[in-house]
Amino acid sequence: MVTEPNNWGRFGPDDQRGTLNLLTPEAVLRALACARTGRVLSLSMPIRGATSSPAPTTVPHLRGRPLPQHFMSVDGGDYAAGARAIGAGLRMADDALVVTHHGTTTHMDALCHMWEGEELYNGHPSGRVRSYGATRCGIEQVGGVVARGVLFDVPGHLGMAHLPADFRIEAALLEEINPGVRQGDVPVIRTGWPLTWPDTYWTGQPGLSPSAGRWLAARDVAAVASDNAAIGGLNADQLADEGLEDDLHLILLHRHGIHLVEMLWLEELAAAGPADFVFVAAPLKIEGGTGSPLNPLAIL
Incomplete structure (x- = not known):
């Protein structure tokens, strides 16, 4: 106590x-x-950054803690094979957000x-x-x-x-x-x-x-x-x-x-x-x- x-x-x-x-x-x-x-x-x-971007060298974060990371599938460059077609000439981009808050973002x-x-x-x-x-x-x-x-x-x-x-x-x-x-x-x-x-x-x-x-x-x-x-x-x-x-x-x-x-x-x-x-x-x-x-x- x-x-x-x-x-x-x-x-x-x-x-x-x-x-x-x-x-x-x-x-x-x-x-x-x-x-x-x-x-x-x-x-x-x-919240910005991803492992495939320059973010690890530009985003403040306490050492030993992973970055907050924002991924998009629109170009297939991060976590998916590309944006999904949902109709003639129409495509959709999805996001995935991985956040560790302590010492990394507001x-x-x-x-x-x-x-x-x-x-x-x-x-x-x-x-x-x-x-x-x-x-x-x-x-x-x-x-x-x-x-x-x-x-x-x-x-x-x-x-x-x-x-x-x-x-x-x-x-x-x-x-x-x-x-x-x-x-x-x-x-x-x-x-x-x-x-x-x-x-x-x-x-x-x-x-x-x-x-x-x-x-x-x-x-x-x-x-x-x-x-x-x-x-x-x-x-x-x-x-x-x-x-x-x-x-x-x-x-x-x-x-x-x-x-x-x-x-x-x-x-x-x-x-x-x-x-x-x-x-x-x-x-x-x-x-x-x-x-x-x-x-x-x-x-x-």
Whole structure:
């Protein structure tokens, strides 16, 4: 059982959704009021690449993890013998999509993605995570997320294009940028680091510090989103420098039941510069999935 402040038992002994429970119908209606112009922005990076393309050298992905891959049968070059004729002069191209989400494309982490000891979030047994899927805290528990999004454009606030790889965002800086984070919000953290990819992807990444993670958890956010690959910072070995007590995934996912959304594309949103906006995300309903690719939207 975790000992530092946490949300275990707060939403009932069987809870598998964590702080997404804060997104009540009333909270969703309040969030919808943040839409002022009706402009819709995708916050997703593209899924591109196949083993027969140059993608392995151009698409950022954590080492040792396969690429998200998009195959088409129209030219017979990938997985089938060609497009299928369905009538006189009419042909159809089919797609196959093979996606591994963690560290490869825009995705949401489920609460079963990471844990400590023998327990998942809320005390669910970690033995429920098996090779055939997690029977507790899987991504299918999320449903849809509609919340007030709050942009923290950290490099913009500091007058930079992007943060350096070794930059860790402290709680005091988040407080300086926007002290008005409310219960049920989704803070969206821009580091600008994707502007430097793919050349710099494996040299380390900026991200939240443990103090920032605890600051957000104390404000009862519904989820935390960022344009880096791990919410927290990574070193050149693609590892966090913090110990387990200060690991961002354990602080947010495991202890507080706060879902994480990673590898966003935030440049258009930062250019628009909204004070707040409607954040919408719906992961695939993968039963027992430890996460899912998704296409988050910002409605301005």
